[in-house]
Amino acid sequence: MAGPTEGTGGSAPPRGKSFLEEIVEADRESARFPGPIRTRFPPEPNGYLHIGHAKSICLNFGLAAQYGGTCNLRMDDTNPTTEEAEYVEAIQRDVRWLGFQWDGPVRYASDYFEPLYAWAVELVRAGKAYVCDLTADQVEAHRGTLTTPGKPSPWRDRSVAENLDLLGRMRKGEFPDGSRTLRAKIDMASPNMHLRDPVLYRILHARHHRTGDAWCLYPTYDFAHGQSDSIEGITHSICTLEFEVHRPLYDWLLDSLGVPLHGHPRQVEFARLNLTHTVMSKRLLLRLVTEKLVSGWDDPRLPTIAGLRRRGVPPEAIREFARRIGVAKVESTVELALLEACIREELNRTAERRMAVLRPLRLVIEDWPEGREDLLEIGNNPEDPAAGSRKVPFGRELWIERDDFRAEAPKKWFRLAPGAEVRLRGGYYVRCRSVETDSRTGEPTRLLCTHDPASRGGSTPDGRKVKGTIHWVSAAHAAEAEVRLYETLFAVPDPGDVPPGKDFTHHLNPRSLEGLRGCKIEPSLAPAAPGSRWQFERIGYFCADEKDSRPGAPVFNRTVTLRDTWAKIERQEGG
RNA sequence: UGCCCCGUAGUGCAAUGGCAGCACACGGGACUUUGAAUCCCGGCAUCCAGGUUCGAAUCCUGGCGGGGCAACCA
Numbered sequence: 001m002a003g004p005t006e007g008t009g010g011s012a013p014p015r016g017k018s019f020l021e022e023i024v025e026a027d028r029e030s031a032r033f034p035g036p037i038r039t040r041f042p043p044e045p046n047g048y049l050h051i052g053h054a055k056s057i058c059l060n061f062g063l064a065a066q067y068g069g070t071c072n073l074r075m076d077d078t079n080p081t082t083e084e085a086e087y088v089e090a091i092q093r094d095v096r097w098l099g100f101q102w103d104g105p106v107r108y109a110s111d112y113f114e115p116l117y118a119w120a121v122e123l124v125r126a127g128k129a130y131v132c133d134l135t136a137d138q139v140e141a142h143r144g145t146l147t148t149p150g151k152p153s154p155w156r157d158r159s160v161a162e163n164l165d166l167l168g169r170m171r172k173g174e175f176p177d178g179s180r181t182l183r184a185k186i187d188m189a190s191p192n193m194h195l196r197d198p199v200l201y202r203i204l205h206a207r208h209h210r211t212g213d214a215w216c217l218y219p220t221y222d223f224a225h226g227q228s229d230s231i232e233g234i235t236h237s238i239c240t241l242e243f244e245v246h247r248p249l250y251d252w253l254l255d256s257l258g259v260p261l262h263g264h265p266r267q268v269e270f271a272r273l274n275l276t277h278t279v280m281s282k283r284l285l286l287r288l289v290t291e292k293l294v295s296g297w298d299d300p301r302l303p304t305i306a307g308l309r310r311r312g313v314p315p316e317a318i319r320e321f322a323r324r325i326g327v328a329k330v331e332s333t334v335e336l337a338l339l340e341a342c343i344r345e346e347l348n349r350t351a352e353r354r355m356a357v358l359r360p361l362r363l364v365i366e367d368w369p370e371g372r373e374d375l376l377e378i379g380n381n382p383e384d385p386a387a388g389s390r391k392v393p394f395g396r397e398l399w400i401e402r403d404d405f406r407a408e409a410p411k412k413w414f415r416l417a418p419g420a421e422v423r424l425r426g427g428y429y430v431r432c433r434s435v436e437t438d439s440r441t442g443e444p445t446r447l448l449c450t451h452d453p454a455s456r457g458g459s460t461p462d463g464r465k466v467k468g469t470i471h472w473v474s475a476a477h478a479a480e481a482e483v484r485l486y487e488t489l490f491a492v493p494d495p496g497d498v499p500p501g502k503d504f505t506h507h508l509n510p511r512s513l514e515g516l517r518g519c520k521i522e523p524s525l526a527p528a529a530p531g532s533r534w535q536f537e538r539i540g541y542f543c544a545d546e547k548d549s550r551p552g553a554p555v556f557n558r559t560v561t562l563r564d565t566w567a568k569i570e571r572q573e574g575g
Numbered sequence: 576u577g578c579c580c581c582g583u584a585g586u587g588c589a590a591u592g593g594c595a596g597c598a599c600a601c602g603g604g605a606c607u608u609u610g611a612a613u614c615c616c617g618g619c620a621u622c623c624a625g626g627u628u629c630g631a632a633u634c635c636u637g638g639c640g641g642g643g644c645a646a647c648c649a
Contacts (some may be wrong), residue, residue: 016589044649079648136647146645147577181647191578193645202647221649245579245644269580271642276586282649324598326588328581331642335586338599348612383612414610423608458608469608538609566610 018327020059023268024067024236033235033262037069040234041095041102042109042225044076045087045209047282048297048304049094051318051339052273058322059270060238061100070103072232077110078224080208088209090297094305098315109224110210112231116219117171119227119257120182120200124163128256129200130156131166132183139181142188143196149189150196156185170203173216177203182217186252194249198222226250227257229265237265240272241329273325274333277488278303279495284504293505294489298547300557301489301512311486312533312543312559317346336488340560347533347541347559352380352387355425355471356536356556357520358483360399362475363447365430368396373476376457378426381535390524394427397475399520401538404470405444407435412569414468416447422468425537429455429466471537479526482555483542485514519556527551538562 017025024037039060043049049057064071073095077083092106123129132155134142144150158166170180182201190196200223205216225246229237247267254264274280279288280303288294288302297304300311308318321342325334374394381387400416409417416422421431429452436446454460458469491509498506525534528544529551535541540561549555 016591018588022591042649046649076649082648139647140645143645145577150645178647183647193578196645199647204647218647220647225649241580242643243649248579271581324587328588330581332587335600338587341599344611353609353611378608382609412610425608427608466608468610471609535609535611538611562609562611564610569610 019329020063020236020238020268020270020327021066023266024063027235027266028067032266035233035235037064037067037235038072038103038233039064039069039236039238040072040074040107040229040232042074042076042228042239043091044079044082045084045091046079046082047087047286048090048306050280050282050285050305051275051303051308051321052280053094054098054305054318055273055322055325055327056238056240057095057098057100058319059327061102062322063236063238069235071100072104072107072234073102074107074109074228074232076221076224076228077108077208077210078219078221080204080206080218083209085209090306094309097309098305098318107228107232108210109219109228110208112224112228113211113215113219115231116224116227120219120223121164121167123184123200123256124167124182125160126256127160127185129163129182129184130158131163131170132156132181132197132199133179134181136178139199143193144188146193152188153183153197156197167201170201170217171215173205175203177205179203184249184253186249192245192248194222194246195252198249222246222249223253226254226265226267227259230254230259230263233263234265237267239267239269241269241331243267244269269329270327271329271331274331275303275339276333276336276493277490277495278336279490279504288489293508300484300486310543310546311557312347312541313343314346314350314533317343320346333494335493343541343560344563347535349383350381351533351535351541353378353382353535353537354525355392355473355522356481356483356525356539356542357399357401357471357473357478358485358516358536358539359402360473360518360520361402361405361444361447363398363400363430363449363472365396365398365428365449365451366433367450370396372396373474374427374456376426392426392522392524393474393477394424395474395476398424398472399475399478400424400447400470400472402444404468405432405435405447407437407444410570411573414566415470416468420468421466422470423455423458423466424472425469426458427456427472428452428458429460429464469538471539473520473522475520477523478520479523479554480517481519481521481525482548483516483519483558484545484556485516485558487512487514521554526554528554528556533559535562 041057041060061071132153142151181199183197186195188196201217203217298306298310321339375391377389378392379389405416430449432449434448435444437444489512490507492507495504495507530544530549531546533543541559542556545555545557
């Protein structure tokens, strides 16, 4: 894998170090931690991973690899009401697919429920935590506001003995959900809300995906997080910006529990990734899935890792994207175009070229003998000679793209029009002699052409130039395919920017999916393996759908279009 | 309103007291058997005001602007 300072431009100056790299390097220099660095990626298994997680994954695994350390995968499963084993599986699959291997087994915060509980008891014994009988509403009322201090809970000064007794009975299941909590005794007047006696344990009679019914009280994320890191010997706990204000609480907890410095991870926060034309919050993604606005977590229009994979995005492109966006502490939104550029760059290098006609129009070469066939050798990838070539059958009747013919050629039109000559990619020059049209719609139904026999392979001895080259498929040999054209799920860069009274579904793009059947593909494409990626010449990059495609009956998803200069020209000319 | 974090081309990131640079995007051109790819050229930025300094994107102060924080979510 390319190192972080290795650009693609060759002479490009090395990228400056990120603030994360600087912190890690400073800690290595000062020997703050005895051994190699350890990071972790700690998802909550309550949804699928998305490209924002990919940024975090690349950061955590990348930093570990860069400095000779290791990275753990830990499920932050402290809330049994939202977490499921399905998500645990999906997360592992996605991290592996991205190309990373975690150190040792998958870890779970739920593995630490017992030591966590012991720590809670320790805090109670030290007079630093108490059982509070306030309801959630009352707790909120006592907490005060951003500008006014809170009021102490009436249960704040219970005796250690009583707290111990109550906590034990909470664990035994003697009390109903929500009736009591264990709270840290810190400072109800703190300007940091998270220090106003935060809840450490809540009663939840819920079945946990791993511990089953063993527990009926569960630690909050805040109580589990720092200690879980500490148990795993994490040196650098990298998380998103919103946890910055939680850091004093983690520090308080670790300090109160007497965790020594080298067992006390350094937390560093970075800005989460935002991408234009999509949503990244798990809550919103979950809504799209449950309200069936998309086909599932792996819908190719979603920014989920599973969706991107199904769309045909290679993991290398995602890693390169993560590298290029960098990392900082400013909340920012990356343009989708950058992701697309990374995808095109990778696929341009690696995807073999094939010809496919999405919206077929029949073309007949009238001076080509009936029944005669030709077999043309065409390179698989001009970017990679090692990709070899294939033989493509040619005949009197061909399918070409409807978009490649205009009855009336606009300015700068290089393609087919009455009287115009074009090159059939890898084949012959043909000239359009006449057009048959549907008498009702006026649409062309057949183009009647002649060819230049000397142009076989795509060039003529006289060196005559044609401006346009179009793709084609022999009608006699064509296979058929279903093709799904995807556009952005949302029609605007910022789906969250909606008129009053509307929600994020307001900007859902009605054209985000267009299904095409009866597309004509060259024979070599028919057996495409599910998941295989191709460039359809002049159209875009496509991936045989991993679920619905079968060899012989292929279904292709458009990953991304090719850059389309003509479309741009036409847009400009058209005003 | 309190506390915390953060302000560099359109977007994302560099420059760590010494010539403000890279990528994507955008505009133009060359080349082309993909209007692809490739190559060349171009325009566009330090939030504002003071201060320190020979010199400030960088340090200090104040403003302005953005984000986060008041789940028994993570």
